[in-house]
Structure formats: C-alpha cells, structure tokens
Amino acid sequence: MRVKEIEQPADYRPETPILALSEWLADPVEAARFPKHRLRFRNDRAARAVGLDHLSEAEWVAHFGRFAPLPDNLSQPLALRYHGHQFRVYNPEIGDGRGFLFAQMRDQGARLLDLGTKGSGRTPWSRAGDGRLTLKGAVREILATEMLEALGVNTSKTFSVVETGEELQRGDEPSPTRSAVLTRLSHGHIRIGTFQRLLALEEREHMAELVDYCLKQFPGPPPPEDAPGRNEPAVMLMHQAVERLADCAAGWMVAGFVHGVLNTDNMNITGESFDYGPWRFLPRWDPGFTAAYFDHAGLYAFGRQPEAVHWNCGQLAVALRLLTDAPPLIAALERFGELYVAAVGRRWCWRLGVESRGGEADGALVGASERLMAETSIQPDAFFHRHRGGRAVSDALGEALSGYEPVGDSHPYWKEDAPQSMLIEEVEAIWSAIDERDDWRPLETKIAAVRRMGEAHGTPPVPRGHA
Template sequence: MPVSDRYRPDPRHPALGDRFYDPVPAARFPRHTLRFRNDRAAARIGLDTLTDEEWVAHFGRFEPLPANIPEPLALRYHGHQFQVYNPDLGDGRGFLFAQVRENGAPDGRLLDLGTKGSGQTPWSRSGDGRLTLKGGVRELLATEMLEALGVNTSQTFSLIETGEELWRNDEPSPTRSCVMVRLNHSHIRIGSFQRQAYLGDTDALAALLDHAAALHMPEVAAIDDRLERAAAFVEAVGRNTARTGAQWMAAGFVHGVLNTDNILVTGQSFDYGPWRFMPVHDPGFTAAYFDQTGLYAYGRQPDTLMWNLTRLAESLLGLSNKDRLTEALRTFPDAFQTEMAEAVTRRLGILRGPAEEDEALISALFTAIGQAQIPFERPFFDWYGGALSQGRAQASPHAKVYDGDAFAPARESLIARPPRPEVDLSHPYFTGREPQTMLIDEVEALWAPIDVADDWAPLLAKVEKVREMGAALGNG
C-alpha cells in the first residue's frame, strides 16, 4: 500500500484497556461506491497517496491501516441527552478505526479516524448501525462550511455509498445508505468520564484523566497533585469548549444536539445531525425539529456548554473536591467572553480592541442585524476588513441598514478598527456579489439531484466554492 512517509501511526486508545471499549467487526456491505474522499485532510496524515481501491479497502471494508488498531473499537460512554441521564449509551453505529499523528503541526497532535454507519455494536440497542446517504451528505456540508468559517471542527474524511435500503421516520423511505469516516481531534467525551463515575470506578476515572491529559493537555499532565490535576483538567476543557462555542456563535451555527456525549474534551465540534445555520440573527432559533422547548437554541448554546461542563466536574468529584472544581468551572464564562471577541473580530477581519469595546461592538452588531432581519452572513462579507470594505458595504443590497442610526455604533467601530494582517480583498471571493452560505434550503437543493438523478456535480461544486471562501478568510 503506498502510504507516504508522512503517515505516522500512533494507536494509543487500546492501551486504556477493555473497560473503555468493545472490539467489533465492521458491517459487510453489498456495495462500495466512493462518493467523496478528502485528500486535503488525507495529506495531513500521509494517506493522500492511497489509490481509490485502497481507500475503499480501508474506509469501506475497514481493513486495518499499517501498524494501527488491529480491530475496530466501539467506545463506551454515558451521557445526558437533552439533560436526561442515559446509562445505555456507547458507539452504536460507529467505532474508532485508527489513530495517527498530524503532519505540519508543531505538536504533531494525535488525530482519530472514526466512523458513522459502520454497523451494529453492543451499544446499538434496537438500531441498525447504519447511516443514510443524506445524513452523510449533510455532515459533509456542515464540516466543510464550518472549517471554511474558522470553526474548530472534525472533518468528513470519506463517504462511501453502501447499497442498502434503510427505513427512517424522519426521511422518505426506503432511503440510500452510506458509511462515513471522520477525522477528529480525540473521541474522548464528557460522557466518557460520566460512565466511570456512574460505575464508581475511581481507578478507571483516574486512568482516563491521565490518558486524556497526557495526549491533549501536557500542562495538565505535568501537575503532580491529583486533586489539582483534575481541577486543571476541567479548566482546560472549559477553555477548549469556550473557544469552539464562541466560534459557533460567530458563525451563526446551531449544533442541535449538545448532549454530554457530543462534547469532546479537546473542544472540537463533531457529530452533526439536525444542525442549521441561522438565516437571520435570532437567539431562539433551533435546529432539531424535536427540540420543542428550544433547549439547544442558538442563544442558549453557551449556557448549555456550561451545564455540560458542570456534569464533567461532578464526574471528577472522586478525584478532587467540590470547592476546587467549582472554582475551575468559573474559568468558562470569562474564557467564553474572550473567545467570542476573538471569533467575531476574526470573522470581520479586524483587530481586537479593549474587552469592553469588543463586547460593545458585538452587542451593537448583533442587535442591529437582528432588528433589520438582514441575512446573518451578510455583514461579515460586506464589512470584512473594516474600513477597507466601506465602499463594498455601500454597494451592498443592505447599504441602507448600514447607513441607518441603528447600525451607527457598529459602523463606527468597524471603521475605526485596523484590519487584520491576513485580510486580502483582492481575492476573487470578495469580488463576488454574495457570500457563501449553507442554509437548509440550499442543503435540500444540493441533495435533490443526488436523490433524483445521482448527480453529484452541484454538491462537489459547492464544496469547491466553500473552500474558496475558506482560503479567502485564511482558513483554507
């Protein structure tokens, strides 16, 4: 197999022991039709040199990668689902397939190749362990858009249609099937710690903490005192989570299912089901049709993340104490405010200012565009680079909003701020008339030709346009 010399296998999860996973076989599918391979992501881990046949062998039939995990591992965890505890969770239609070191990163961080739709496991309960093709397409579109917008997200690595007919209550059925592989920065969740706390296995809890810290937070692993190490771990997870949560808010993104088993300790966003991007700024905007109370609405995402972090702290009570863990949780609100300022000003292509001025800008911007109900993405496109784009903003279909009194505080701040060094308005993206978006109607329009005529050209063209936007924003 022509893996390149940039391929660096480093399977670490098996060393934790079988308290944390179940070895499982991959499903045998009747067909393997390669629909998408992410060579940009593959180049980061030395797998871009695989032929299509080899790609299907590893990411469709799941033949082990060289010197890697010999048999897939379905990970064990618990979690709060819509804030109701569920002790019957675990990887029910996915598994950890391989772990590799990233190339081109100073720390050579450890990345996981995990699956979705790869078959039944001991945790499938009554599920079939499969993924609909539409679900795979939706995750591909979410990850590409989020990456382009600078969000710390998993990447859709591979999408292979598998030739089965699936029945689902929320899709016209029968519907087509696929198996997806994602590239993740860890698969260790808040729910991974909840499971060990629920079982009362303090030794396993400590082993998991030490493992996660050693791989992802060396500054935490270096702390000798276990009580302090557990608290520092909560602080680190809080900072990681605050960064990603702020990036969602700046992107107008609603994850939709912020259960504790969907929150990774690295903070990376993953596992996209009923996600949505907001058409206009609306704190009450929800993604999931089944979220009837708006628990995971756009405006409630920061509070939900804090609630989830509190569940992590509770899980670690056996390794620390309540007062120190409560203190550790206080890291999140300040971190979120700082990260929100960074995320919004980065999206606007302007430099940060004093904290109170950043907060005032964000409030003025979101209030004005919410009142005017202009498309959420529009001001980030029209005003990218601040004063450098004043002429572009005046040529926008929403120029009257920008010239109005309600927008004046945001306008004055945008004009006063220096642009970030990476701003390049000569990029072809900024000569266009419209920003790239990924609203639900667009997603449905991209799925329709695949569903009706097996035409993938519009979807692949959209991916290229989104990547062009990412390059223009310095996220390519």
C-alpha cells in the same frame, strides 16, 4: 468525488495509545458487510495531513468501506463506552451504537488523531438501532464540516463517504433511502459522557487513567497561576476542557451555527465540534432558532448553546469529583463566561476583518452588530461579508467600529456581490440532485466555493487552550 489536497504532505505515523485503556473503555467489534462499496467522497486534504493520500481507490475502499485494518494500527475496531445526559436526562444505556474507533495516528505536528466511523454497523450499544447511516446524513455532514472549517470552527473533518447499497427505513424522512458509511478525522473521541460513565460505576482508578491519557495525548497550557489545585491532574484537565469548549461555543455563535443536539455524549473533551445530525445555519439572527424538530422546548436553540455547553462542563466537574475536591473544579468552571465572551470578541473581529481590541470594545462591536442584524433581518453571512473590514457602515455600527484597524484583504472573494452560506434550501437542493439524478456536481461545486471562502478568511484565532 475526490477533494484535492492543499496541505503539506505528512508521513503515515500509526500510534495506538487507546489500547492501554481499551479493556475497560471499549468493546472490540466487527464492521458490517455491505452489499456494495461505491466511493462518493474522498478528502485528500485531510488524508494528506496524516500520510494516507497515496492510497489507490481500491485501497481506500478496502480501508474505509470494508474496514480492513490500516498497517500497524488497530487490529480490530473499538466501540467506545460512555453514558450521557440526553436533553438533560441521564442515560446509562448509550455508547458507540453505529460507529467505532478505527485507527489512530500522528499528524505532521505530532498531534494524535482518530479515524472514527458513522454507519459502520451494529455494536453492543446499538439498542434498537440498525447501526446504519443514510447517504443524505453523510452528505449533510460533509457540508457541515466543510462550512465550519472555513469559518474557523474547531471541527472534525469528513474524511470519507462510501455508499453501501442498502435501502434504509427512517421514520423522519422519505423511505426507503440510500445508505452510506462515513469516516471522520478527529482530535480524539473522548467525551464528557466517557467520564460520566466512570463516575456512575465508581471506577476511580480508571478515571485517573483517563485523565492522564487526556493530558498526555491532548496537551494544553497549565491553569492560571492563581488557580486553586492547579497541579492536580483532574483540575488541569478541567481548566483545559473549559477553555476549549468555551471557544467551541463561541465558534458556533459567530458562525451562526445551530448544532441541534448538545448532549454530554456529544461533547468532545478536546473542544472539537463533531457528530452532526439536525444542524442548521441561521437564515437570520434569531436566538430562538432551533434546529432539531424534536427539541420542543428549545433547549438547544441558537441563543442557548453557550448555556448548554456550560451546563455540560458542569457535568464534567461533577464526574471529576471522583478524583478531587469540588472547589478547584468549580473555580475552573467559573472561568467559562469570561473565556466565552473573549472568544466571541476575538472570533467576531476575525470574521469581520478587523484587528481585535479585546475587552469592552469588542463587546460593544458584537452588541452593535447583533442589534443591526436583528433590526434589519439580514442573514449573518451577508452581514459579515457586506461590512468586512469596516466597510459600508453607519450609525451605531460605525461608532462601534471607530478605532478598529482593518486587516489586509486582497482575496477576490471579498469583492464578490454575495457571500457563501449554507442555508437549508441549498442543502436540500444539493441532496435532491444526488437523490433524483445521482448528480454530485452541485456538491463538488459547493465544497470548492466554501474552501475558497476559507482561504479568504485565513487562519482563525487560536485560543490559549487548544492543543
């Protein structure tokens, strides 16, 4: 399955700054040797952005199925080391257990991007795991990343899926099940848990090196003029991370998305959403909706996601205390709430098809919309589609929209009777077609429809803190 490119072409520009940190940040590993290699998904839109869309199918499988090194890139994959809070319990025994960093390169905008894997075999951090990925898990990640990208969320891109011919045993789904290896394109793989590990080991010099790496490779604007300690590298990074992660949380909420596992090792310092497991999109507006069957307390329920991300940012502040005093870090952390509220308003207006007015006006619009969805049980995608540009509104929502200017929506998508959504019933039907009949057409059709929806939405609002 080949997803055609639509972006402007770029040259392949390998660059591997991670090697300056790799001695203490990662372990060199070998990819698993799989019995088969069948290319199932190839994202030429993403590949075109980093100059790799010219690869033949055989070359693609060699690099993203057998993991032969890309030219002038990492000579051996690196399994990254990190710790993390998992459901608020600190775990020092984690790291890249079924994935590794495979390559680094620049895109046409000179951003550093990583190619990382999922399901590529055992590493020193695998513990009792087999280092593998189910084909169903890979298909689910394709669907999650495509839908989130179309809805304007800063997300990793599913770059490649190769079916590997193994039969996997899993306790939480029918087994044996088919296996795959997935490659994702991300703007870095440095996690909050990466900093937590250095704090636990009291590696101050390495912490300073990691902060400098992040500031150089993921550049952003300086902290506000009145921010205490604004010229200290650790404080600068804290402000950037808070801005980016507040926008990430807002993106999920406006998309009606439930990530499911918001542990600190799943929080990218760039604010990029990644690593999709038991995710769901909302069938109706329900703050208590939980995606992961094992999240018995609802810690990462839909409505608690902003709280979870804020808590994780707090753990980054704790880790950065190895380099600086607490007050400037706390000042940065305290910005999260206002940044999150502003990002929700900005993104809500973008998805609803009206010009943001900011402040209390956007807050009132969001509140009126949430109340309407809760009262009517309308599915969120249907809500935004039905009222796009302020159409078909009355009562409280109409009052809240008074004074808002609609954007020009000429795309025919907005004239269709029903919107695209990504509810679990359709996800399961897409997988069933693959599992039972090896029929990939429903997945291909869905990706094309979701990308068309993304075209209709246009360019999402970019927060100040994104690189």
